[in-house]
Each structure stands twice: as C-alpha cells, then as structure tokens.
Amino acid sequence: MSVLDTLIQGILLGGLYTLFAAGLALVFGIMRLVNLAHGDLIVMAAFLILYLVTGLGLNPFVAALIAMPVMFGIGWALQYFVLNRTLGPDILPPLLVTFGLSIVIQNGLLQGFSADSRRIPIGPLESASINLGPIAVGVMPLLTFASAVLVIVALNVIFYRTSLGRAFRATSDDKVTAGLMGIRPDNIFAIATGLALVVATIAALYLGARANFDPTIGPARLIYAFEAVIIGGLGSFWGTLVGGIIIGVAQTFGASINPEWQILAGHVAFLIVLLFRPRGLFPRAVD
Amino acid sequence: MALLETRSLTASYGDFQALFGVDVRLEEGQTVAIIGANGAGKTTLMRSISGVLRNALDQISFDGREIGGLSAPDVVALGVAMVPEGRKLFPSLTVEENLLIGRYGRAVEGFWSLETIYEMFPILKERRNNPGTALSGGQQQMVAIGRALMSNPRVLLCDELSLGLAPVVIKDIYAAFPKIKASGASIIIVEQDIGQALKVADQVYCMMEGRITLSGKPSEISREQIHAAYFGAHA
Numbered sequence: 360m361s362v363l364d365t366l367i368q369g370i371l372l373g374g375l376y377t378l379f380a381a382g383l384a385l386v387f388g389i390m391r392l393v394n395l396a397h398g399d400l401i402v403m404a405a406f407l408i409l410y411l412v413t414g415l416g417l418n419p420f421v422a423a424l425i426a427m428p429v430m431f432g433i434g435w436a437l438q439y440f441v442l443n444r445t446l447g448p449d450i451l452p453p454l455l456v457t458f459g460l461s462i463v464i465q466n467g468l469l470q471g472f473s474a475d476s477r478r479i480p481i482g483p484l485e486s487a488s489i490n491l492g493p494i495a496v497g498v499m500p501l502l503t504f505a506s507a508v509l510v511i512v513a514l515n516v517i518f519y520r521t522s523l524g525r526a527f528r529a530t531s532d533d534k535v536t537a538g539l540m541g542i543r544p545d546n547i548f549a550i551a552t553g554l555a556l557v558v559a560t561i562a563a564l565y566l567g568a569r570a571n572f573d574p575t576i577g578p579a580r581l582i583y584a585f586e587a588v589i590i591g592g593l594g595s596f597w598g599t600l601v602g603g604i605i606i607g608v609a610q611t612f613g614a615s616i617n618p619e620w621q622i623l624a625g626h627v628a629f630l631i632v633l634l635f636r637p638r639g640l641f642p643r644a645v646d
Numbered sequence: 647m648a649l650l651e652t653r654s655l656t657a658s659y660g661d662f663q664a665l666f667g668v669d670v671r672l673e674e675g676q677t678v679a680i681i682g683a684n685g686a687g688k689t690t691l692m693r694s695i696s697g698v699l700r701n702a703l704d705q706i707s708f709d710g711r712e713i714g715g716l717s718a719p720d721v722v723a724l725g726v727a728m729v730p731e732g733r734k735l736f737p738s739l740t741v742e743e744n745l746l747i748g749r750y751g752r753a754v755e756g757f758w759s760l761e762t763i764y765e766m767f768p769i770l771k772e773r774r775n776n777p778g779t780a781l782s783g784g785q786q787q788m789v790a791i792g793r794a795l796m797s798n799p800r801v802l803l804c805d806e807l808s809l810g811l812a813p814v815v816i817k818d819i820y821a822a823f824p825k826i827k828a829s830g831a832s833i834i835i836v837e838q839d840i841g842q843a844l845k846v847a848d849q850v851y852c853m854m855e856g857r858i859t860l861s862g863k864p865s866e867i868s869r870e871q872i873h874a875a876y877f878g879a880h881a
C-alpha cells in the first residue's frame with residue numbers, strides 16, 4: 360500500500376512541477392526563447408503574494424488573484440521593452456539577458472525582503488487532508504494538481520481554439536507573414552510572456568504555501584521546470600504535464616528509499632527518458 | 647484620384663537600391679498587372695505597398711491617405727491585403743485556421759466569408775481540417791488567396807500567383823478572378839506569366855532594374871514593346 364501512496368504523492372508533486380514548467384513551455388513554444396529567469400520570476404510572484412497576504416491581510420487565494428494581472432503586466436512589459444530586442448537568429452542574446460535578469464531579480468528580492476526563509480500562511484488548509492480509501496491525501500497537493508491540470512487544459516484551449524492561439528502559432532511559424540495578417544508580433548510575444556507569468560503566479564502560490572522559500576531558490580525550480588518541459592517534448596502542453604509527473608513520481612520514490620535520493624532520482628529519471636527518447640515523449644511534428 | 651498610388655517610390659535593402667522612383671496607379675475597381683523579369687523589383691514593390699518594407703510616408707497613398715511609412719498590420723487594417731510570393735501558409739494551422747487568421751487584423755463584414763470562399767474553392771472545404779502545408783501547390787495558392795480575401799480588402803495584392811504551378815492549375819486559379827473583381831476588390835498582380843497578366847489586367851506596367859519601363863492598356867501595347875521593356879533590348 361505504501362507504494363500506491365508514494366505513487367499518488369508523486370503524481371500530486373508532479374502537479375507543482377507542471378505549474379513551474381507550463382509558462383516556460385508556452386514562451387519557448389511560441390518564440391523559441393529560453394527564459395533563464397523563469398524560476399526567479401516565480402519566486403518574485405511568491406513574494407508579491409506574501410506581501411499582499413501579510414501586508415494587507417488578504418486571503419492567499421485572493422492575493423494570488425490580485426497578483427495575476429500585476430504579473431501579466433510585468434511579463435508584458437518585460438517582453439515588449441526588453442526581451443523582444445534580444446530575439447533574432449542568434450540564440451545567445453536572450454540567454455544572456457535572462458541570465459542577467461535572474462541575478463537582478465534575486466538581488467532585488469534580497470534587498471527588499473532579506474534572505475530570511477518565508478512561507479505564505481494559508482491557515483488550517485495547510486495540514487488538511489481527505490481520505491481516499493486507505494490513502495490520506497493532502498488538500499493542498501490535491502489543489503495543486505487540479506490547478507496544474509486546469510492550467511494545461513486552459514493553455515490548450517487558448518492555443519488551439521481561440522483567435523489569440525491562432526495568432527500565437529502563426530507568429531511562431533512566420534513573423535513577417537503574420538504581419539501581413541494584421542498580427543503585431545511584438546505584442547503577441549508580450550501577451551505570451553504575460554500569460555506565462557500568470558501561470559507562474561499560480562505556481563508561486565502553491566510553492567510558497569507548501570514549502571519555505573527565499574530569494575535564491577529560483578534557479579533550482581527552473582531546473583525542474585526545464586526537465587519537465589524537455590521530457591514532455593518541446594511544444595506540447597500535455598507532454599509538460601506528463602514530464603512534471605514523471606519528475607514528481609521519481610523524486611517521491613527516490614525519497615521513500617532514502618531521503619537523500621529525492622533530488623537525484625528526479626534527475627536520473629530525466630536522463631533515462633532522454634536516453635530512450637532524445638526529443639522527449641511528445642515532440643511537435645513541425646519544428 | 648487613384649485608389650492606390652505610388653509616387654517616385656524608392657526602396658533599398660541596406661546599400662542595395664531595388665526601386666528607383668516607381669510610379670504606379672490603381673483606380674477603384676481596376677486590375678493592374680506588373681510584369682518583369684526576376685530581380686526587376688516587382689516583389690520589392692509589393693513588399694513596399696503592403697508595409698513589410700517601410701518607405702517614406704508620402705511615397706505611397708491609399709484612398710487619400712499617405713501610407714508609405716506604415717507597418718504591415720496598419721496597412722492590412724486599412725484594407726490592403728496581400729497574397730505573398732511562395733504562398734507562405736502557416737504550417738501549424740489547418741486550412742480553415744489559415745483562412746480565419748486572414749481576419750485577425752481586419753474583421754470587416756463583406757462579401758467574403760468562410761462560406762463564400764468555400765463556394766469559390768470547394769476543394770478547400772473538403773480539406774479544411776488538413777494542415778495547410780499538406781495540400782498541393784495549387785490548393786495552397788487557393789488558401790493563400792482566400793486568406794487574403796477574408797479581410798474583405800479594398801485592394802488585393804497578388805505576388806507571383808503562378809510561380810511553380812502547372813499551366814492547368816494556373817488557369818483554375820485565374821478563373822476565380824472575375825468573382826474577386828465582382829466582389830468590389832481592386833487588384834494588383836505581379837506576374838511572370840505575361841499572357842495571363844495581359845488577359846486579366848486593365849492596365850499593365852512593365853518593370854526592369856527597379857524602374858517602370860512601359861505602361862499602358864493591354865490592347866494598346868504590342869509584344870515587341872513588352873519584349874523591349876522586359877529585356878532592355880531595343881526593338
């Protein structure tokens with residue numbers, strides 16, 4: 360029974376990694392931009408939620424709802440005024456700029472919130488659990504996973520069922536021809552990064568409520584996010600969910616054998632998948 | 647006053663000047679054909695009008711407005727749509743999505759809609775859920791034309807419609823032109839297929855090395871004149 364328990368806890372943990380990864384997948388899928396500051400932006404969103412909760416006494420979920428449009432605006436402006444200038448045939452400038460941004464955000468947060476380890480207080484929900492047969496499942500992990508599935512469904516709907524989604528895909532295919540359709544690529548890219556940071560805000564809520572965070576933990580979250588995106592196959596949102604779950608399950612099984620193996624097991628699972636499926640599990644046909 | 651007009655239009659790619667003072671007029675309801683050899687500047691002219699290339703603001707006017715410096719999305723919004731050279735369908739989009747995205751920058755009600763385009767090119771309705779790039783060249787050209795028409799443009803720019811297509815397919819494509827004209831759109835076509843161009847056009851311009859070397863009504867210009875204007879030979 361403990362195997363089943365471990366499996367379920369792992370799948371639920373995968374939900375959190377999916378939330379870390381979904382924004383990264385969205386941005387990479389549309390503009391081939393690898394945002395090395397993604398983890399730090401998640402941590403920034405967590406501090407924003409924390410500030411709204413402790414400073415204004417808001418409910419954490421309400422705080423996250425307020426943080427979402429703020430983060431959308433930050434993402435939009437970041438892409439429109441900074442990152443769009445780095446896009447081009449050379450893939451190095453966006454990497455350098457987002458790497459620099461990552462350091463700037465970390466130090467900015469350090470200055471503003473100190474190096475103390477913090478946590479978003481969510482009250483009794485923190486330890487609430489429900490019994491599914493013989494297994495007790497935490498309400499927060501369950502909410503995290505449900506949110507992850509919802510985010511993936513929502514991203515798929517936006518991407519494949521809306522006019523905005525068509526514009527995302529068309530711009531990703533061919534910027535010049537997209538312009539002939541009346542699409543403004545700079546704005547489309549800015550909206551994509553804005554959306555990615557809305558997802559990052561959801562990730563931040565669950566990250567901050569479930570574990571301690573401080574300004575320096577962003578890059579470690581980025582690695583899990585990367586692994587989930589790459590296992591899933593670049594450009595597939597469902598693949599990202601599967602990738603997140605694989606990392607989550609590997610980590611929980613690793614930890615159940617020996618707590619020291621938790622992180623290692625996730626990375627090993629990542630390498631094993633790549634060994635057999637170098638392009639990930641669900642690579643996009645058109646690339 | 648002409649619906650669309652270029653005045654001493656110049657355009658360059660870096661140090662390379664591609665257009666040297668081009669004057670072209672398109673009257674409302676007319677079809678203008680631009681012919682010329684490879685490298686004559688025809689595609690540059692189309693890219694300039696459509697806003698892909700920016701020019702001096704006053705070098706291009708449309709419906710009384712100076713549009714030479716506007717971006718492609720701004721030009722589309724005013725009602726100038728382009729069928730680009732090489733069709734340029736979006737591979738990530740289905741046939742129907744490729745058509746729908748034609749309305750993105752200008753959703754104006756008019757004669758053209760998914761229904762009327764499917765009526766004109768019935769094969770596209772059958773293939774509506776295929777990826778755009780899974781179609782034959784001629785069918786892709788139909789999608790590209792439909793995509794441009796979806797914005798109910800006042801001016802339709804067609805760049806090298808016949809490029810890489812079999813003569814019988816070219817005939818099919820041009821069979822749609824009377825309908826497009828009847829819908830009220832004025833048309834500029836760029837063609838290397840001179841016979842086809844002369845057949846559909848009210849006015850023909852011949853270009854060579856970035857300049858207009860001949861213009862006139864198809865009935866008024868002779869093969870010899872075209873030959874001279876096309877190749878620079880003196881007849």
